[in-house]
Amino acid sequence: MATAPAANSTQHQGPKLPPHSGDVDEELGRIRLALAAVFSPSNSGNGSEQWWAQRQLADQYLTSFQATSVSWMVCDRLLQGDISDVVAQDALPSLRDSLLAHLNRYAADGSEGPLSTRLAMCISALAVQMQWTTVVSDLLATPQNVHVVMLILRALPEECASDRLVLADDAYRFKMRDHLVSFAPNVLQFLHAHVTDASRVLKVLHLWIRYVPVHPQTLVESPLLNAAVQASLPLDEALQSDDEDVLRAYCRVVTEMGESYMSLILSPQYLEASQLVSWVLKCSGMANQEIASITLHFWYRLVMDLESVDPYDWRQELIDAYTPHLLQLIDVCIKSLMRYPADMDTIPEDLLDELTRHRFYVAETVEDCCRLLGGQNVLQRIGNLLQQEIHAASGNQVWQGLESCLACIGAIHRFVPSDEAELLPLTFQLVPQLPTEIRPLRYTASKTIGKFASWLAFHPHLLQPLMPYLAQGLSVPECAPAAAVAIKELCECSNQSFAIAEPVMELFQGLTPGTLEVEDELQILEGVCRALSRQMQDARGRGNDTQAALTRLAQPIGTRLAASVSEPNSSPRRIIPEIERLTVLVRYLVILYDGNATTGLHPMLELTTSIWSFLDAAVIRFPGDIVLAEKICRLHKHSLRSCGAQAYSPMLDRLMTQLVQSFERSHQSPFLYAASICIAEYGSDSTYSNRLLGMVSAMATTCFSFLRNVDELTAHPDVVEELFYMMGRMMSNCPDPLVQSPLLRSLLQCAAVGMQLDHHGANKGTLKFLENTISYGLSLREQKKPACQAPLEEALSQEGQAIVVNLMKAMMGDLPEYGNSQIPEILWKLNLLCPGLLTQWLHSAFAGTLTLPEGAKNDFIAALDTGLARDEFSMAVRAFQTACERQRRLRKGPRRN
Structure with a gap:
């Protein structure tokens, strides 16, 4: 009796609604089914009651779905995909009208909340998908709610161009774009009629300029832009407004117009178009640097496009026409864009980083001006401003203008002629007189000294007060990096009349380890090495001087290294700086060595031999420290390359043994990288082939001991990357012993397996090895090496199918794909090497795939069968990938990576 009422109640109420899912993908599938039921055609036959009941149930599910937390995400996914398989074509107008009704209701008060914005985006996306190619004309015909029309006009161009909008046929997008282009004049007229709402008009205009290729003449003839600004405030007053939204909107519109209509600016109508350039220039001069920086890309485009104008006479005419704008731009950069704010000391660290990036782009803008105006003209312009700033700064603490001028002078160093004798002498005489306590000013001054090192090398009399200035700057933590780099750059320009190796060496040896950041100390040491190298080259043959300089620099470092390794409480952090110092010494101190047996070992090899035991002891003591391993391997690499393969050969066996043993102990990838360097240096010499094979075989055996499945490969992606780059070098430099070894198949x-890793380096390294292996197989066609050809073909025939299946999965989006250029290359070469096997493997790869359009598959197979050239085949691969990606997004959403 207790269950009867429940049963009767169930029969009366009908089936219960399933609960909503919090998973977007799962709920999306249910919503598709519900929509299909709601919008399915009615059935007037015997099943009409059942049809009506299902429709009512689906309607209830959709109604309750609107209140769930995932509803917006599901709807967004739904409208970004192809809706033709969800909603019947004859029901699309009903859906559109429903969305328009909702938008009119929510936007009736003129607000721009997230709901009304999202509805406008939905309507715009739907318009493209249902080919509503009269949308603009329909909206403008009866604009009952101007705000609603503005919302849709603002969303429509961006949605039409958006890659998020997946269409069954891209022709829908092109048709909509043609519609937008044809009705652009009508839209401009509509916006002009409502120009009093300047903020909204500018937002709409900005997006139409960005995404719709409106004809330049249409825009030039429209008074809209100027009217929109004047409706808000007169132009010059608008640029001083405190309303950042108005400023940003205006700046974006003007900049977008300038970039979109660069062809008009560089056309015979440049006199009319110059007004647009003037507007951009005024925007560049806005007090708000963040908004003004929006315009910087326009100036870059202007310079690049002007440089490509032909013929030369026409280019020069345009340059002359825009020279006044560019000269004013230099003034703007110095007086506004490059200038540090007055509250510099209180700016948070993250904003300082943004300010540094901003100043970098401003410096590039000033440098770009030199490309058109010449370095001397730009320098003269900056010099005039520098003179003004010197007078303005005298007697007060206003330093920003001086710093801005110095920063811009440094930015154009590559364009200033070496015989410049007016401004640069004044500048470098000024530097030692600058206030030393203003650290940003000192930093920029030090940096500028380094930028003009080559000029100072021809004017050494100016350097005498500058070197103490830089040396003192090393004691200021904020200025030390710039001072150290400047010292290095001066050393790079050392010559017989500008010999600074000895004073800089004394400066370096006078530094107490730890007083400077290691990076700054290494910059100075590099400078010492470069200056000494130039000095030794000028005095060729003085071997004693070479050995003495090397000993003088290396002995203190080696002593500290030995102490750091043996000290009981030592750590890798104490050992690594000494290894880095030795690496700089080995890399940048160029020693002339004639290779004769009578001269003994190369001095750098002697140095390496003297510290070998300490390096070995450090690796044994700290096997798990990958940074230490990287630094030691880097030292070995530069030692080998500094000596040269022939001079280093007595140490090669010892190095390979150490790399094998160190890798066996630590499983650290840098040892694999160092082994690949050995292959690059010695692989082309057949006398070393078997020894190199022994090294890589031992390392591969170690790898396979802890890389036994995809999870273990995933846990060590750096090892996978370096293993296959190393083996790829073997296949490029000495492939024969590897091909004949059982190791190849393993x-x-x-x-x-490695191709399945979602790791850029591991994926690329794996593909590089495969590409090199197949390339070698192709080269064997012209070589008579049956002992190599047979085992290679056997290994590929056995393992090729798994490789090709994974290649196709990557192309279809089922596996990560980082080899944008390598996969087409591998397939193209495989098709040359073994076309029949490749076809069989492809059929296995295509079997059972749901994301593979039949037409795309047939076109891809045809591309293989017709034997296209490499570039044409790469285009066919891209077309195949695009079709698979579209199919995947239509079904499941975007690919994994």
Whole structure:
């Protein structure tokens, strides 16, 4: 009796609604089914009652769905995909009208809340998908609610161009774009009629300029832009407004117009178009640097496009026409864009980083001006401003103008002639007199000294007060990086009349380790090495001087290294700086060595031998420290390259043994990288082939001991990356012993697994090995090496299918794909090497795939069968990937990476 009422009640109420899911993908599937039921055609036959009941149930589910937390995400996904399989074509107008009614209701008060904005986006996306190619004309015909029309006009161009909008046929997008272009004049007239709402008009205009290729003449003839600004405030007053929204909107519109209509600016109508350039210039001079920086890309485009104008006479006419604008732009950069704010000391660290990036782009803008105006003209312009700032700064603490001028002078150093004798002498005489306590000013001054090192090398009399200035700057933490780099750059320009190796060496040796950041100390040491190298080259043959300089620099470092390694409480952080110092010494101190047996070992090899035991002890003591391993391997690499392969050969076996043993102990990837350097240096010499094979075989055995499945490969992506780059070098430099070894097949098996890793380096390294292997197979066609060709073909025939299946999965989006250029190359070469096998493997790869359009598959197979050239085949691969990506997004959403 207790269950009867429940049963009767169930029969009366009908089936219960399933609960909503919090998972977007799962709920999206249910919503598709519900929409299909709601919008399915009615059935007037015997099943009409059942049809009506299902429709009512689906309607209830959709109604309750609107209150769930995932509803917006599901609706967004739904409208970004192809809706033709969800809503019947004859029901689309009803859906559109419903959305328009909702938008009119929510936007009736003129507000721009997230709901009304999202509805406008939905309507715009739907318009493209249902090919509503009269949308603009329909909206403008009866604009009952101007605000609603503005919302849709603002969303429509961006949605039409958006990659998020996945269409069954891209022709829909092109048709809508043609419609927008044809009705652009009508839209401009509509916006002009409502120009009093300047903020909204500017937002709409900005997006139409960005996404719709409106004809330049249409825009030139429209008074809209000027009217929109004047409706808010007169132009000059608008630029001083405190309303950042108005300023940003105006600046974006003007900049977008300038970039979109660059062809008009550089056309015979440049006199009319110059007004647009003037507007951009005024925007560049806005007090708000963040908004003014919006215009910087326009100036870059103007310079680049002007440089490409032909013929030369026409280009020069345009340059002459825009020279006044560019000269004013230099003034703007110095007086406004490059200028540090007055509250510099209180700016948070994250905003300082943004300010640094901003100043970098301003410096590039000033440099770009030199490309058209010449370095001397730009320098003269900056010099005039510098003179003004010197007078303005005398007797007070206003330093920003001086700093801005120095920063811009440094930015154009590459364009200033070496015989400049007016402004630069004044500048470098001024530097030692600048206030030393203003750290940003000192930093920029030090940096500028380094930028003009080559000029100072021809004017050494100016350097005498500058070197103490830089040396003192090393004691200021904020200025030390610039001072250290400047010292290095001066050393790079050392010559017989500008010999600074000895004073800088004394400066370096006078530094107490730890007083400077290691990076700054290494900059000075590099400078010492470069200056000494130039000095030794000028005095060729003085071997004693070379050995003495090397000993003088290396001995203190080696002593500290030995102490750091042996000290009981030592750590990698104490050892690493000494290894970095030795690396700089080995890399940048160029020693002339004739290679004769009578001269003994190369001095750098002697140095390496003397510290070998300490390096080995450090690796044994700290096997798990990857930074230490990287630094030691980097030292070995530069030692080998500094000596040269022939001079280093007595140490090669010892190095390879150490790399194998160190990798076996630590499983650290830098040892694999160092091994690949050995292959690059010695692989082309057949006398080393077997020894190199022994090294890589031992390392591969170690790898396979802890890389046994995809999870273990995923846990060590750096090892996978370096393993396959190393093996790729073997295949490029000495492939024969590897191809004849059983190791090749194991590597191909491992590569098939490594291709599945969602790691850029591991994925690329794996593909590089495969590409090199197949390239070698093709080269064997012209070589008579049956002992190599047979095992290679056998290994590929056994393991090729798994590799090709994974390649196709990557192209279809089922596996990560980072080899944008490598995958087409591998397939193209495989098709040359073994076309029949490749076809079989492809059919296995295509079997059972849901994301593969039949037409795309057939076109891809045809591209293989017709034997296209490499570039044409790459285009066919891209077309195949695009079709698969569209199909995937229509079904499941975007690909994994």
